[in-house]
Structures are given as C-alpha cells and as structure tokens.
C-alpha cells in the first residue's frame with residue numbers, strides 16, 4: 086500500500102522546507118513540495134502532517150537487545166528488549182552488542198534476537214565481541230565474523246579503563262582494530278571497534294598508544310560513554326580531530342554527565358558535527374560503583390533516552406535541530422556504512438519520525454515503510470508486546 090504524507094516540514098537532516106513524502110514498500114518513492122495521487126487511480130493512504138516535522142528514524146548505535154548486566158549477581162541480569170521499546174522512542178535501527186557478560190550472554194543469542202526484531206520490522210545489525218580481549222567471536226576470528234556474518238559490522242564494546250575490562254594492552258587493541266578494519270574492507274562494511282570507556286584514570290590513553298604504534302586509522306575506534314567526565318570528553322574531542330567519532334550515552338545515571346549538555350559542550354569545543362553520535366545503552370544495567378569499586382546502585386538503560394536527549398539538546402542547550410539529528414541518526418549511518426539509513430531522500434529507506442514542531446514529542450514513526458506509532462502510541466506490537 087502506498088502512503089502519502091502531506092504538509093511535513095522535512096529535516097533530512099538539513100531543513101528541506103514543506104514537503105509531501107510518498108512511501109511505497111520499504112522506501113521513499115518521491116518527495117516534492119506538492120504531490121497528489123488523487124487522479125492516479127492508485128490505492129493509497131494519506132496522512133496530513135499539518136506542519137509537523139519529519140526527520141530520519143533514530144539509529145541507536147549501542148543497544149543491549151538481549152539484555153545485559155549481571156554485575157550484582159544473576160538477579161541483576163536485565164531483560165530482553167521488545168519491538169515497542171524502540172519504535173515508541175523513534176528508534177528504527179539498532180546496533181546490538183553484548184556487554185560485561187559473554188558467558189551466559191552469547192553471540193548466537195544476539196543474532197537470533199536481532200533476527201526476531203528484524204522480522205518484526207526494525208533494522209538490526211550486530212557487533213561481534215564483548216568487553217573482553219581476546220575477543221569472543223562466533224567463528225573464532227573477528228575478521229571472519231565481519232566477512233561471513235551478514236549482520237555483523239564491527240566489534241563492541243571492548244572495555245578499556247575499567248575495572249571490569251580484561252586489561253588489554255595497546256598492541257592487543259590495535260590488533261583487534263586491524264582485524265576489524267580488514268574484515269570490513271573485504272566485506273564492504275565499516276569494521277568499527279566500539280570501546281566501552283570506564284572511569285579509570287587512563288581514559289583514552291590506550292587508544293592514543295594504539296594509534297602511535299600502528300597504521301590503523303583513528304576512525305576505526307569509536308569510544309562510548311565519552312560523557313563520563315569533562316576530561317574524557319576533552320580527550321575524545323581532541324582525538325576526533327584525527328578522524329575518530331565519539332559516542333555519548335543518553336541513558337541517565339550518576340556515573341555520566343548529561344548527554345545533551347555534553348553534545349553542546351563538544352560542539353562548543355569545536356568537534357566536527359559529523360563525528361559525534363548518541364546511543365541509549367538500552368537494556369544495559371547501569372551500575373553505580375563507589376570509590377572502592379563496590380556496587381551501590383543499579384538501573385537499566387532505556388532506548389527512549391535518545392529521544393529525550395534530542396529534545397534536551399535542541400530545547401535546553403541550543404543545539405540546532407540538524408546537528409542534533411546528525412548525532413541521533415545520520416552520523417552513525419555514515420560511520421557504519423548502513424545503506425539507506427540516516428537521511429530522508431528518494432530511494433532511502435522509509436524510516437521516519439514525525440515530531441511536534443514545538444515540543445519535539447513523537448507523534449508517528451515508520452520503520453521500513455510500516456507505520457509503527459500513531460498519535461504517540463504503538464499501532465504495531467511485537468510477538469510478545
């Protein structure tokens with residue numbers, strides 16, 4: 086069925102003015118200032134956006150779709166994500182990873198869950214690996230995983246500067262990045278290595294060392310939780326000048342600074358607006374550790390945090406809407422070489438979010454052409470909700 090969205094203010098993410106957008110199958114078929122199918126004889130549905138904003142579906146580059154956590158014992162393992170956790174948050178593409186636990190959480194489980202959410206209408210890619218080096222893989226090699234497994238586009242989230250890490254050295258880190266890079270080259274994928282950066286004092290020093298001792302380009306590394314401290318954010322912004330992209334975690338925890346404020350801060354420090362992304366860390370456990378590294382609190386990351394961060398960045402921290410949209414969609418699509426994602430244009434995937442022009446609240450969401458949310462509520466639910 087064709088769907089015609091009339092009178093939308095399109096941000097692609099650049100402002101494109103008032104447009105009518107025609108969706109057919111999973112793609113955007115046409116985008117013009119005026120489109121009409123009234124005399125075409127075709128069967129179609131029409132939605133009047135009435136001046137609402139139409140923006141690219143959000144891409145969450147770090148989501149723990151099978152659940153994560155467990156740092157406080159087995160009862161602290163977090164539950165799996167469901168379709169509507171993503172769709173009601175405007176997230177239409179997920180990049181899925183394991184975390185601290187790669188013993189009871191496995192890559193086959195991650196791929197199966199990714200397949201399930203894809204069958205329900207989302208776009209889902211996966212990372213091989215977990216916190217550990219040597220990297221836990223499916224086939225035995227990082228490179229083979231990325232070449233041979235369609236959904237695998239890189240490695241995540243290798244832990245550095247963290248008491249839960251496997252204490253990798255710079256050479257080991259560079260070797261993982263080199264394997265991911267070559268795997269990516271041979272498969273036509275990005276081969277990025279997302280790094281979980283903990284609260285350790287060494288911050289990103291190991292990345293600087295890995296870059297110094299190898300020929301791996303800085304853009305292969307992608308540190309997340311870069312909003313953990315002002316010092317870490319500054320170091321990440323400095324490394325971004327070499328081509329590295331940095332990721333801000335939007336789920337709120339006392340262990341991190343506010344992501345929206347950190348985005349404004351990074352832009353103020355001169356970061357290239359194409360080299361910052363925002364992820365939810367959704368369904369990760371968000372443990373709070375005291376100075377003695379003892380667990381003193383625990384929450385769970387929410388996918389919806391990405392949308393809240395977009396609202397806060399624009400409405401409270403004077404980040405322009407196009408720059409905020411780059412951070413929640415376009416940049417991850419570009420960095421990870423995700424075909425059809427991150428931009429609204431003819432031929433791109435029909436992953437769309439309709440936002441209230443004043444509050445930026447989510448009105449409607451389409452994922453691969455299917456309307457998932459209408460009037461702020463899910464109209465499609467997953468197999469189990």
Ligand code: ZN
Pocket residue numbers: 242281282309310
């Ligand atoms: Zn992490």
